[in-house]
Amino acid sequence: MHTITATxxxxxxxTxxxxxxxxxxxxxxxxxxxxxxxxxxxxxxxxDHFRKIGFRINRRPKSLPQVSDHAIDWERYIENRKSAxxxxxxHAFKIIKDTFGFRKVRYQGLAKNFNKLNVLFACANLLMVKREQIKSQKALIRG
Known part of the structure; x- marks a missing residue:
């Protein structure tokens, strides 16, 4: 997570x-x-730069065509890859909600809540990095 905004x-x-x-x-x-x-x-x-960005937006599920039972549903596969x-x-939002218990705002005013979100996302980033380090260390020990 590199940028957040609060509104x-x-x-x-x-917007x-x-x-x-x-x-x-x-x-x-x-x-x-x-x-x-x-x-x-x-x-x-x-x-000029934003115009050149490739936007890969998932389609709404109801807009995907129906396929027969034996056909490969390529369009759903592509949408699944986008979601992946x-x-x-x-995942950062899950950490903030479940690990840190931030499910609703506690303060009145955007500034205080925005400051808290900055700290929470920084902590979530650090936690994800630490988990990846532990995972790679375990892989080195096994391998």
Whole structure:
């Protein structure tokens, strides 16, 4: 996790999406509920770099065609691969909710909650790095 923003609950995620993009981003993955049509937004169309980014947004499940029982469903397979990439980011949210117990805001005002989220995401990043180190050490011992 490299960038976070905090807004009021009535602000839609797609309005903050351009703030989360960096100049070194070439491909962006998103879910269908929040990011369909992001490439049509003015903030994306008017920026030379953002216009070149490949947006890989999952399709809505109901928009996928039905296939027969014996056919390979390539479109669902592609959507599954997109979701597999996105789940790496979603893992940080799981850590913040389950490990650190942050399920709803505790403070009044965006600034205090934003500060707390910055600390929580930094801790989640550190925890994920530590878990990867432990996993790689165990693999070295076994191998």
């Amino acid at each position: 009021a609950a009535n602000a839609h995620d797609i 903050e999406a351009h703030k989360l993009l960096r100049e070194d981003d070439h491909v962006v993955y998103g879910d269908s509920g929040w990011y369909i049509g992001i490439e049509k937004r003015d903030e994306i169309k008017n920026n 990439v996105r789940c790496k980011v979603e």
